[in-house]
Amino acid sequence: xxxxxxxxxxxxxxxxxxxxxxxxxxxxxxxxxxxxxxxxxxxxxxxxxxxxxxxxxxxxxxxxxxxxxxxxxxxxxxxxxxxxxxxxxxxxxxxxxxxxxxxxxxxxxxxxxxxxxxxxxxxxxxxxxxxxxxxxxxxxxxxxxxxxxxxxxxxxxxxxxxxxxxxxxxxxxxxxxxxxxxxxxxxxxxxxxxxxxxxxxxxxxxxxxxxxxxxxxxxxxxxxxxxxxxxxxxxxxxxxxxxxxxxxxxxxxxxxxxxxxxxxxxxxxxxxxxxxxxxxxxxxxxxxxxxxxxxxxxxxx
Numbered sequence: 001x002x003x004x005x006x007x008x009x010x011x012x013x014x015x016x017x018x019x020x021x022x023x024x025x026x027x028x029x030x031x032x033x034x035x036x037x038x039x040x041x042x043x044x045x046x047x048x049x050x051x052x053x054x055x056x057x058x059x060x061x062x063x064x065x066x067x068x069x070x071x072x073x074x075x076x077x078x079x080x081x082x083x084x085x086x087x088x089x090x091x092x093x094x095x096x097x098x099x100x101x102x103x104x105x106x107x108x109x110x111x112x113x114x115x116x117x118x119x120x121x122x123x124x125x126x127x128x129x130x131x132x133x134x135x136x137x138x139x140x141x142x143x144x145x146x147x148x149x150x151x152x153x154x155x156x157x158x159x160x161x162x163x164x165x166x167x168x169x170x171x172x173x174x175x176x177x178x179x180x181x182x183x184x185x186x187x188x189x190x191x192x193x194x195x196x197x198x199x200x201x202x203x204x205x206x207x208x209x210x211x212x213x214x215x216x217x218x219x220x221x222x223x224x225x226x227x228x229x230x231x232x233x234x235x236x237x238x239x240x241x242x243x244x245x246x247x248x249x250x251x252x253x254x255x256x257x258x259x260x261x262x263x264x265x266x267x268x269x270x271x272x273x274x275x276x277x278x279x280x281x282x283x284x285x286x287x288x289x290x291x292x293x294x295x296x297x298x299x300x301x
Contacts, residue, residue, distance in 0.1 A: 136175025204259025
């Protein structure tokens with residue numbers, strides 16, 4: 001993949017789950033890193049078994065030849081001031097900046113239900129129309145702060161949160177300034193019955209990170225029909241690695257290529273590791289995504 005304008009990374013959710021720590025609890029960080037490299041990846045995102053200080057984490061990643069890609073941060077800008085969020089985000093920003101990450105993944109989690117295993121997704125929070133302008137201004141201020149430190153804030157639209165649908169992504173982008181960027185998650189947008197290719201077409205110039213997951217259509221149909229909690233749908237296998245589900249990557253990736261995308265492409269497909277063997281699916285994800293990127297015109301740059 002070194003010839004491509006994107007680098008391939010993976011999220012450790014393949015091995016162990018942040019929201020359900022019992023999944024993959026027996027798997028060590030060493031195993032995760034070793035198998036990530038064995039599958040062909042150049043970098044990893046943070047997970048719940050990763051030390052959160054650069055002095056400790058850097059020497060752990062180095063022997064595996066892995067870069068730190070980024071890591072999730074839960075913001076609460078709907079409940080607190082930007083100055084308070086800047087203080088809260090500092091340890092995370094320091095870690096990413098010190099280890100050379102180009103992006104910081106953020107999602108607003110005020111009122112979010114994605115971690116609630118008893119609440120159906122129909123009960124997720126919805127932001128009133130009157131709040132979008134203030135929310136967007138606060139996000140822009142925070143994005144300007146991280147960018148001054150050399151790290152671009154990328155917003156993760158996510159099931160069970162205030163930014164879930166295609167329409168909400170459009171509202172978000174219209175409410176924020178140029179320092180603010182989008183993380184496109186093909187799996188979450190497909191789950192929300194959105195069109196990842198259309199979002200990539202409209203917002204490609206501001207997409208600075210890609211989470212490449214796929215969706216099993218029959219499982220998704222059942223999850224929506226039953227109004228399942230997000231994590232219950234995950235346990236049923238709603239997500240899989242790119243190329244193993246219904247996401248139309250041959251439509252999505254050329255839109256990013258035309259927009260000049262230069263970031264990471266991260267395989268992020270949370271599954272039950274007892275049902276989806278991590279190394280098998282990591283290897284499949286790398287092979288499939290590498291081929292899809294080649295066919296989309298990312299090779300040879």
